Amino acid sequence: MTLRLTNTLTGRQETFVPLEPGRVRMYSCGPTVYAPAHVGNFRSFLFADLLRRYLGWLGLEVTWVMNITDVDDKIIRDARRDGVPIAELTARYTAAFLEDAERLRMTRPDVMPRATEHIPDMVALIETLLATGHAYRTDDGSVFFRLASWPSYGQLARLDPTQQRVGERVEADDYGKDDVRDFVVWKGPKDGEPSWETAVGPGRPGWHIECSAMSMRYLGTTFDIHTGGVDLIFPHHEDEIAQSEAATGRQFVRTWMHCAHLQMGGQKMAKRTGNIERPADVYARGYGPRALRYALIGAHYRAPLEFGDDSLRSATAAVDRLDNVLAALDAYRSDAPSDTTMPTALAETRERFTEALDDDLNIAPALAAVFDLVREMNRRLDAGSLSTEDAGSAAAFLRDLDRVLGVMDQGDEALDPDLASMLEERAAARAARDWATSDRLRDALADRGIAIEDTKMGQRWRRLAEVRRA
RNA sequence: GGCGACGUACCCAAGUGGUUAAGGGGGAGGUCUGCAAAACCUCUAUUCACCGGUUCGAAUCCGGUCGUCGCCUCCA
Numbered sequence: 001m002t003l004r005l006t007n008t009l010t011g012r013q014e015t016f017v018p019l020e021p022g023r024v025r026m027y028s029c030g031p032t033v034y035a036p037a038h039v040g041n042f043r044s045f046l047f048a049d050l051l052r053r054y055l056g057w058l059g060l061e062v063t064w065v066m067n068i069t070d071v072d073d074k075i076i077r078d079a080r081r082d083g084v085p086i087a088e089l090t091a092r093y094t095a096a097f098l099e100d101a102e103r104l105r106m107t108r109p110d111v112m113p114r115a116t117e118h119i120p121d122m123v124a125l126i127e128t129l130l131a132t133g134h135a136y137r138t139d140d141g142s143v144f145f146r147l148a149s150w151p152s153y154g155q156l157a158r159l160d161p162t163q164q165r166v167g168e169r170v171e172a173d174d175y176g177k178d179d180v181r182d183f184v185v186w187k188g189p190k191d192g193e194p195s196w197e198t199a200v201g202p203g204r205p206g207w208h209i210e211c212s213a214m215s216m217r218y219l220g221t222t223f224d225i226h227t228g229g230v231d232l233i234f235p236h237h238e239d240e241i242a243q244s245e246a247a248t249g250r251q252f253v254r255t256w257m258h259c260a261h262l263q264m265g266g267q268k269m270a271k272r273t274g275n276i277e278r279p280a281d282v283y284a285r286g287y288g289p290r291a292l293r294y295a296l297i298g299a300h301y302r303a304p305l306e307f308g309d310d311s312l313r314s315a316t317a318a319v320d321r322l323d324n325v326l327a328a329l330d331a332y333r334s335d336a337p338s339d340t341t342m343p344t345a346l347a348e349t350r351e352r353f354t355e356a357l358d359d360d361l362n363i364a365p366a367l368a369a370v371f372d373l374v375r376e377m378n379r380r381l382d383a384g385s386l387s388t389e390d391a392g393s394a395a396a397f398l399r400d401l402d403r404v405l406g407v408m409d410q411g412d413e414a415l416d417p418d419l420a421s422m423l424e425e426r427a428a429a430r431a432a433r434d435w436a437t438s439d440r441l442r443d444a445l446a447d448r449g450i451a452i453e454d455t456k457m458g459q460r461w462r463r464l465a466e467v468r469r470a
Numbered sequence: 471g472g473c474g475a476c477g478u479a480c481c482c483a484a485g486u487g488g489u490u491a492a493g494g495g496g497g498a499g500g501u502c503u504g505c506a507a508a509a510c511c512u513c514u515a516u517u518c519a520c521c522g523g524u525u526c527g528a529a530u531c532c533g534g535u536c537g538u539c540g541c542c543u544c545c546a
Contacts, residue, residue, distance in 0.1 A: 235542090367483095
């Protein structure tokens with residue numbers, strides 16, 4: 001059992017060895033809270049969540065940090081446009097993000113540092129960069145990182161800084177930098193913009209410095225894993241490496257991991273192109289959060305993924321299938337003796353599941369192993385060849401795998417007493433062969449998000465709410 | 471122009487040198503069933519964008535062609 005991960009830094013798959021045995025420290029670039037995050041953003045967050053869950057499932061102790069960027073150009077722009085204080089805007093969208101993340105069953109990171117609460121950490125880093133000549137001040141009070149002082153710049157993105165095409169997107173600066181490619185670590189004060197009085201002068205932090213300061217603050221100068229979308233490789237992560245390593249003289253991150261983009265209509269989902277969809281939009285169309293989660297994590301993280309009704313429908317059906325077998329296993333009662341082949345069947349699935357995820361989180365074959373087991377369990381349920389305990393252990397086994405996947409019905413929610421009595425009534429109606437009443441109750445329960453199946457062992461129910469609209 | 475990812479069935483997607491090309495969805499037929507649903511069974515790619523090459527053997531390796539997507543200082 002060795003986990004191998006693709007490291008953007010080396011471009012290769014490497015055996016993952018944590019710096020400290022048994023313990024993993026990872027950082028994920030989180031949201032900028034000026035609008036609700038779209039499902040493309042969530043692909044990257046849920047990819048990090050999948051990794052975090054898998055590491056934990058393997059028995060490693062994980063410290064996961066995800067930042068919240070609560071000061072930046074767009075936040076300032078939108079707050080001004082809406083005439084609301086910045087803190088109010090960011091508080092609103094931070095809450096929205098946390099709610100979306102929770103519904104999508106994203107593991108709560110151990111620390112979610114806010115940029116505005118870590119200005120001193122950033123300033124300390126900037127002071128070091130200034131003192132060592134890796135950064136310089138300009139007339140307006142800004143501080144820039146001096147690219148010329150960092151020869152290995154461009155390693156992560158495999159980009160030659162001298163080849164950058166100045167003029168197209170590399171703009172002649174408005175802060176008066178020495179070299180157009182230098183990037184800002186501290187922005188001098190401007191009218192109408194938030195500003196902090198600090199040892200490097202008044203102003204506000206640049207975007208990149210925030211991740212360097214906050215990740216090192218909670219994870220140390222060198223840590224194991226840093227994740228984000230491929231669009232962050234350059235310049236964001238490249239700049240993080242430069243400023244962090246220039247300041248500490250040590251390697252910043254050992255393994256960089258990046259997930260491919262979510263696409264819609266064959267193009268990257270992005271606010272600038274307008275082809276975005278938010279979790280709320282998806283739910284409004286009748287898909288549940290578990291189906292959305294499945295759609296976002298069901299393909300390999302490094303492959304571009306087309307998002308839309310096709311993928312959501314397919315995901316809904318897949319999650320439904322999992323719910324079904326769990327409901328059937330939970331409801332199963334039999335005096336049959338224990339099926340002696342069960343332990344082997346479960347162990348085999350576990351091995352295939354682990355082997356697949358060990359291979360750079362290759363989730364498709366891991367899911368294939370799960371669904372093969374689902375078919376096998378359904379067969380045995382139909383044949384009645386399981387004991388009650390066998391069914392229980394199979395359900396517990398699947399739910400254990402779900403500590404990684406996070407898409408199944410955990411079966412731990414108490415049923416509303418109202419619904420419970422409707423179920424009882426229906427069972428009674430069926431016993432009396434009163435089909436009209438039983439069918440009416442089935443429809444009524446369906447309206448309340450409960451699906452019913454009648455089996456030889458009586459009626460069985462499952463909840464649809466988290467998967468699809470009733 | 472530079473760099474990178476990729477092209478497998480109706481859709482999504484594994485497989486990266488050797489038995490029948492995983493799995494999910496969809497479709498067709500069947501079994502079970504008061505009806506429904508679910509489940510199960512059978513079928514749904516002699517073929518892996520295309521053209522060459524290496525090899526006893528290629529979806530997998532090499533070369534070329536075509537096509538798609540991304541990054542190249544707002545970006546998950």
